[in-house]
Amino acid sequence: METLEGYISALASSQPAPGGGSAATVVAALAAALVAMVARITAANPAYAGRAERAESLVVQSDRLRAQLLLARTRDEAAYLAVVAAQARPRATPLEKAARSSAIQDALALAASEPLGAAGLAYDAMRLTSQALELENRHLASDLGCAAEFAAAALAASAYNVRVNHAYLRDLDTVRAQELQLAQLEARAATELAAIRQALRPAP
Secondary structure, eight states: OOOHHHHHHHHHSSSSOSOHHHHHHHHHHHHHHHHHHHHHHHHHOGGGGGGHHHHHHHHHHHHHHHHHHHHHHHHHHHHHHHHHHHHTSOOSSHHHHHHHHHHHHHHHHHHHHHHHHHHHHHHHHHHHHHHHHTTOOGGGHHHHHHHHHHHHHHHHHHHHHHHHHHTTOOOHHHHHHHHHHHHHHHHHHHHHHHHHHHHHSOOO
């Protein structure tokens, strides 16, 4: 099993992957993990017995989301490496140039779709954070604040990785459709984050 230190060392290396898209999924996975922690502690506390069922449901959902995000990490890394491999294809002849160009476009489409999917998962982490706030375990409020901020940062980071590929993608219909989806996610996340921040603001 890869250690956190090993992953961060790989991220800091001169290798093309892991990079920002991969790191974004890890940040979102941390958000999901914090929600699961809050839910587990709340479910086990007799003082919150009336909310135990909701808390246990959040544990299941958060653990599932964390697993999805870790899988998204490997997909993001593979998608970026596919772009690198396509760019390295030979281009000595017109036929090779055409094949290389087609391979690059296919790889770019995948490299845009993977972080778009990760942005959706990051939004899911924020949504679960909102639900965890309803458990009203004030002792763990700061952990949920961290979860919300991590989820927001992961979504924003994923968006950068979608749009950098859009800059080179020739399929404008795909670009427009993905940009619309991304903008909708960003708008919903901004509203959700503002509500979470307001809920966690100390009373005057």
